[in-house]
Structure formats: C-alpha cells, structure tokens
Amino acid sequence: MRFVLVVGTTQTAQIPGISAAGGSPELLATTPSADAELLVYGEPVRSGIVPVSPSGCPTPAVVTRAVREILNFEVTVLDAGLSVPTGAPTVSVGASPGEDIRQVDPVPCAEDVFAEARHLGRSIPDEELVIGEAIPGGTTTALGVLTALGERESVSSSLAENPLSKKRNAVETGLETSNLEAGDAAESPGFAVEQMGDPMLAVASGLTVGALESGTEVTLAGGTQLLAAAALVRHAGVNDPLRVATTAFVANDETAAVEEIADDLNVDLAVTDPGFERGNHVAFERFLMGEAKEGVGMGGALWLAERAGVSMDTVRDRIVDVYARVVGDES
Amino acid sequence: MRFVLVVGTTQTAQIPGISAAGGSPELLATTPSADAELLVYGEPVRSGIVPVSPSGCPTPAVVTRAVREILNFEVTVLDAGLSVPTGAPTVSVGASPGEDIRQVDPVPCAEDVFAEARHLGRSIPDEELVIGEAIPGGTTTALGVLTALGERESVSSSLAENPLSKKRNAVETGLETSNLEAGDAAESPGFAVEQMGDPMLAVASGLTVGALESGTEVTLAGGTQLLAAAALVRHAGVNDPLRVATTAFVANDETAAVEEIADDLNVDLAVTDPGFERGNHVAFERFLMGEAKEGVGMGGALWLAERAGVSMDTVRDRIVDVYARVVGDES
Numbered sequence: 001m002r003f004v005l006v007v008g009t010t011q012t013a014q015i016p017g018i019s020a021a022g023g024s025p026e027l028l029a030t031t032p033s034a035d036a037e038l039l040v041y042g043e044p045v046r047s048g049i050v051p052v053s054p055s056g057c058p059t060p061a062v063v064t065r066a067v068r069e070i071l072n073f074e075v076t077v078l079d080a081g082l083s084v085p086t087g088a089p090t091v092s093v094g095a096s097p098g099e100d101i102r103q104v105d106p107v108p109c110a111e112d113v114f115a116e117a118r119h120l121g122r123s124i125p126d127e128e129l130v131i132g133e134a135i136p137g138g139t140t141t142a143l144g145v146l147t148a149l150g151e152r153e154s155v156s157s158s159l160a161e162n163p164l165s166k167k168r169n170a171v172e173t174g175l176e177t178s179n180l181e182a183g184d185a186a187e188s189p190g191f192a193v194e195q196m197g198d199p200m201l202a203v204a205s206g207l208t209v210g211a212l213e214s215g216t217e218v219t220l221a222g223g224t225q226l227l228a229a230a231a232l233v234r235h236a237g238v239n240d241p242l243r244v245a246t247t248a249f250v251a252n253d254e255t256a257a258v259e260e261i262a263d264d265l266n267v268d269l270a271v272t273d274p275g276f277e278r279g280n281h282v283a284f285e286r287f288l289m290g291e292a293k294e295g296v297g298m299g300g301a302l303w304l305a306e307r308a309g310v311s312m313d314t315v316r317d318r319i320v321d322v323y324a325r326v327v328g329d330e331s
Numbered sequence: 332m333r334f335v336l337v338v339g340t341t342q343t344a345q346i347p348g349i350s351a352a353g354g355s356p357e358l359l360a361t362t363p364s365a366d367a368e369l370l371v372y373g374e375p376v377r378s379g380i381v382p383v384s385p386s387g388c389p390t391p392a393v394v395t396r397a398v399r400e401i402l403n404f405e406v407t408v409l410d411a412g413l414s415v416p417t418g419a420p421t422v423s424v425g426a427s428p429g430e431d432i433r434q435v436d437p438v439p440c441a442e443d444v445f446a447e448a449r450h451l452g453r454s455i456p457d458e459e460l461v462i463g464e465a466i467p468g469g470t471t472t473a474l475g476v477l478t479a480l481g482e483r484e485s486v487s488s489s490l491a492e493n494p495l496s497k498k499r500n501a502v503e504t505g506l507e508t509s510n511l512e513a514g515d516a517a518e519s520p521g522f523a524v525e526q527m528g529d530p531m532l533a534v535a536s537g538l539t540v541g542a543l544e545s546g547t548e549v550t551l552a553g554g555t556q557l558l559a560a561a562a563l564v565r566h567a568g569v570n571d572p573l574r575v576a577t578t579a580f581v582a583n584d585e586t587a588a589v590e591e592i593a594d595d596l597n598v599d600l601a602v603t604d605p606g607f608e609r610g611n612h613v614a615f616e617r618f619l620m621g622e623a624k625e626g627v628g629m630g631g632a633l634w635l636a637e638r639a640g641v642s643m644d645t646v647r648d649r650i651v652d653v654y655a656r657v658v659g660d661e662s
Contacts, residue, residue, distance in 0.1 A: 045454040089420035
C-alpha cells in the first residue's frame with residue numbers, strides 16, 4: 001500500500017470566509033506545503049509553520065502523521081500546483097496553481113495534468129493506493145465540478161458553519177463567466193475541471209483512472225472533495241470498484257449529502273470515527289465542534305488504522321504526542 | 332535514520348569512455364532518474380528503463396533497493412540537476428544539470444544550491460542521515476574538485492579499467508579553461524564546485540554541512556565521489572565527525588587511494604563486503620570483475636544492513652529477487 005498525498009492551491013481559497021485552512025492569504029498558500037512536510041518528516045521543514053486555525057484546531061495532517069507513525073506506510077506527494085516551495089519530496093505532473101473559479105479558465109492545465117497523472121497511476125507498481133488531498137478552498141471547487149458534471153450540488157466545509165451560500169455564489173459566478181449551466185460538462189470531465197475545478201481534482205482523478213486501469217485498488221481518502229474526484233472518474237467512463245474513506249465528522253455533516261453522493265456514484269463509503277469525545281485535548285475539542293473535519297487523507301488514515309487492528313485509543317494517544325511535538329503543549 | 336539520495340547529471344559524463352553508467356547519451360541522462368525510481372518504487376516508473384551495463388552489470392540501485400526491502404528505511408530524493416523527468420518524488424534545491432568541466436563555469440548554481448541544501452540539512456528533523464548519490468560521470472568531476480581543493484588526486488571508476496588518463500586530461504583542460512592550478516580553490520569550496528565539479532557535490536556537501544551544524548549524524552554512502560563531498564565539507568571549515576561508508580570494491584580499487592583520502596580528511600571509513608564471491612549470479616560476477624563498484628548509496632546500504640545484524644546471505648538473496656523482478660531471469 002502506498003499513501004499518495006495530492007497537494008496544491010487555488011486562488012478560489014482567497015474568497016473571504018470560505019476556508020478554515022490558514023488565517024491569512026500567506027497561510028492559505030503555505031498550508032499544503034506545510035502539510036506535506038508534516039506527513040513526510042513529522043515536522044515543518046521549509047515552510048516554517050504548523051497550520052493551526054485561529055481557534056486552535058490543528059491541521060488534519062497531525063492525525064494522518066500520527067497514524068503513519070504507528071503503521072509506517074510509505075508516502076508519495078504529488079505536486080498539484082503548490083505556490084510555496086515545500087521541503088517534502090514531490091512528483092511533478094505539470095500542474096500550476098489554480099486561479100479563482102469566478103474567472104475564465106482557472107485550470108488551463110487540467111487535461112494535460114490528468115493525462116500525466118493517469119500515466120503515473122498506471123506505472124506505480126503498488127497493488128493498492130490510498131489517495132488524500134490538501135488544497136485550501138477545495139470544497140468550493142469541488143462544488144463547482146459537481147455542478148458542472150450535473151451531480152448532486154452538496155459539499156462539506158472545514159468551518160463549523162458551512163458557508164454554503166458563499167460557495168454557491170462563487171460557483172454561480174463561475175458558471176456565468178464560463179457560459180455554462182449545471183450539467184453542461186457531464187460528458188467532458190477535463191473541461192469541468194478546467195472551467196470550475198482545481199488542479200488537485202485533475203491530479204487525483206487522473207491518478208485514480210490510471211491506477212484502476214492497471215488493476216490497482218484505490219481508496220480516495222477524504223470527504224466531498226474526493227467524492228468530486230470520484231465523480232470525475234465516473235464521468236471519464238471508469239466504473240471499477242472505488243472506495244471513499246472519510247471521517248465521521250464529514251459523514252455527520254448535515255449540510256453535505258455524503259452518503260447520497262457516494263450512492264449516486266456507486267462508490268463504497270467507509271466512515272471512521274476516531275472517538276475524539278473520549279479524549280481530552282484542545283485538538284479533539286475543535287474537531288468535535290465541527291472544524292477541519294477532514295483533509296490530508298485523515299479519513300483514509302483512520303480507516304487504515306482500523307483495518308490494521310489499531311485501536312482508536314492508540315491513535316488518539318499518538319495524535320496528542322504529535323500535537324505536543326509540532327504545536328507545543330496544550331494551552 | 333533517513334536515507335537521502337542526491338541525483339543529478341553533468342555533461343562531463345558524455346566524454347567518451349569515462350562512465351559505465353548507461354551505454355548511450357540518452358541512457359546516461361536517464362540513469363539517475365531511473366535509479367531514484369528503483370529505490371523508491373522498486374521498479375522503473377516514468378523512466379522506463381533499468382540501468383544495466385552492456386556486459387550485464389545492473390545499477391547498484393538494485394543492491395540498495397534490496398537492502399531497503401529488508402530494513403524499510405525511509406528515502407528522500409534530492410534533485411541535483413536531473414535532465415530527464417523522474418516518477419520518484421524529489422526535493423528541489425534549485426539545481427540545474429551540470430555542464431562539461433572542460434568548459435567555463437560548468438555549475439554556475441553551485442553557491443546557491445549549497446546554501447539551499449545547507450538550509451534543508453539544518454531543517455530535516457531526523458537524528459541521522461545517510462547520503463548517497465547517482466550522477467554518471469561523477470568520478471571525473473570528483474577528481475576535478477579534489478584537484479582544485481589541493482587534495483589527493485585519486486578517484487575510483489564504474490569501469491573495470493579505470494580510465495584515469497582520460498579523467499586527468501579532462502581535469503587538466505578544465506583547470507586551464509578556468510585559469511586555475513591545483514589547490515587554487517582550497518579556500519573556496521563553492522568556487523571549486525562551480526569551476527570543476529557537478530551539482531551533486533554542491534547538494535551533498537551543503538546538506539552535510541547543514542545536518543552537522545544542527546547536530547545530525549551523517550554518513551556519506553559512496554566512494555571517491557562522496558569523499559570529494561567530504562573534502563568540500565572540510566574545506567568549508569566543518570570538522571565534526573563524519574563517516575564515509577563504501578563497498579569493498581571501491582576500497583580494494585588500487586587505482587583509488589580511498590583510505591589515504593579518508594585519513595587526509597579525518598573521515599571514518601566503513602567498508603562492507605557483500606561477499607558476492609559466495610553467490611552465483613551474473614550481477615555478482617560483474618561486480619566481482621570490478622564493474623560499477625558503488626553508487627546509489629550501495630556501500631552505505633550494505634553498512635546499514637550489517638549494523639542491523641542482517642547477514643550478507645540474506646542481502647544477496649534479496650538482490651537476486653530484485654534483479655529477477657526488474658531485469659528478468661538471469662540470461
């Protein structure tokens with residue numbers, strides 16, 4: 001099994017109030033670079049930051065890293081348009097940072113990046129891939145892609161209060177700018193990403209298509225963003241079995257119809273609950289309040305831990321250790 | 332412990348007859364990209380090739396990968412000027428492919444790359460780094476740097492017959508072009524690399540200096556090329572303990588004064604003999620004939636196996652497995 005983290009950026013994240021990842025434009029741009037470092041090295045390296053929300057909610061990378069320290073799985077990071085250099089090793093598939101979906105053609109590289117990621121997915125020899133993401137603003141672009149494909153228009157949020165009307169406004173504007181209506185890109189997933197998506201979606205869906213074509217088992221580790229990637233895979237005509245592994249926080253998000261989208265797409269949904277209510281830590285509290293919910297493959301990491309027979313007690317203890325090491329003592 | 336592989340290219344490799352890595356200009360350029368993939372994935376991914384010499388000697392990456400499959404150590408690849416894209420994840424430190432040392436200024440990025448690699452070496456949190464290299468033509472540039480620094484002018488070779496006179500001619504021409512005499516760059520290691528070296532040497536020495544400065548233990552995994560990196564570290568004024576771990580093939584190379592250079596530089600030399608004469612395989616035979624000898628951290632990997640109490644029987648069996656998988660059945 002190889003854990004692949006797809007990290008990138010989109011200017012869509014800079015729309016005020018749509019993302020909890022980072023508190024400033026600089027932090028938003030740095031978060032995916034920092035998340036990759038946390039997962040690979042267990043500490044920030046070049047980025048110099050550990051992403052923590054203003055209320056104290058740490059990046060889900062802390063959770064995924066904690067599971068990795070228990071299971072020792074191998075990680076490969078794919079660059080889906082980072083805008084700040086990372087100290088983590090990355091594979092390039094030719095992606096550039098995405099522009100704001102309210103503009104024309106925010107991801108002009110979508111088709112090329114999909115093709116390159118597909119080629120890579122075919123070539124990686126592992127029998128199983130677990131694919132996560134880190135891209136601030138990504139639920140808004142996921143909504144854009146689901147809408148352009150004609151799928152259920154529902155996404156989760158990294159904020160406790162899902163700013164759905166802001167996301168819908170951005171998608172509306174984007175559709176108008178692109179001269180599209182909902183469902184117009186159902187036959188052309190590459191075009192859906194190019195006009196309404198982000199580079200992570202091109203990379204994750206291309207990698208998945210290539211992996212499935214070569215007989216590799218794929219689990220998409222995330223919430224509605226990776227359901228949007230799954231939708232792109234289905235609209236590319238690939239109907240092999242596919243799993244999305246996410247957290248109970250996303251599954252219980254009443255603003256996001258996660259089970260329904262998974263059903264629509266004929267995707268198995270694995271939901272893992274880390275039992276944070278049985279812990280006592282600021283990190284757990286913020287997740288229980290509905291912040292972050294997912295990201296950096298958190299749901300897939302928890303699912304891998306469960307599959308390996310590791311108790312959530314053990315996972316929580318390790319999360320506290322990683323938090324203490326990278327953020328500091330609980331304040 | 333983290334195993335860092337520094338991969339790059341230099342046009343110096345294109346001088347006829349100086350390198351066994353790859354049989355054609357294209358293969359020479361592709362070899363480091365392929366070596367990184369073999370180490371990370373256990374198979375070629377994007378490069379499409381497994382470097383094997385015309386006589387059937389496989390890349391030492393097969394040996395290092397075999398040890399990695401036993402010990403499961405983590406690998407990070409640094410891009411020191413690849414000229415062919417690799418499917419392995421890489422960290423960029425701003426290096427470009429090196430030019431021929433017979434020209435002026437073959438590594439103009441040397442100082443910047445050294446600084447960036449030093450910063451990375453300071454930031455990587457592991458307590459121990461083992462640093463290997465893959466750069467065809469690298470013993471000639473190593474000779475260039477040792478000469479420019481005023482150190483013992485002696486290097487090994489990936490060919491059974493060390494083409495020392497060809498290397499010396501190239502270095503002579505390079506010195507003339509750069510208007511330098513032996514020892515002229517003793518006080519300026521960055522200048523030595525810029526005028527007479529390759530980008531791997533800038534990355535490996537910068538990384539080592541940064542790691543040592545932050546209290547990280549460093550083992551340079553290789554032969555005379557990494558002794559040249561050690562020389563750069565010493566000429567940068569860093570006198571911390573430093574180990575070079577190489578193979579018996581390099582240590583027994585009478586054309587290369589490995590022990591003497593290590594003594595000159597106050598570097599501990601660890602020599603590991605994989606006992607290939609006790610195996611029966613074309614790969615072992617070619618190494619016993621004096622081909623390859625080292626590369627892709629082979630000596631360091633063997634040393635790590637020995638330190639972990641893994642027998643060389645076990646290592647040889649795994650080498651045969653990896654060879655069968657990536658090259659095919661013994662012909």
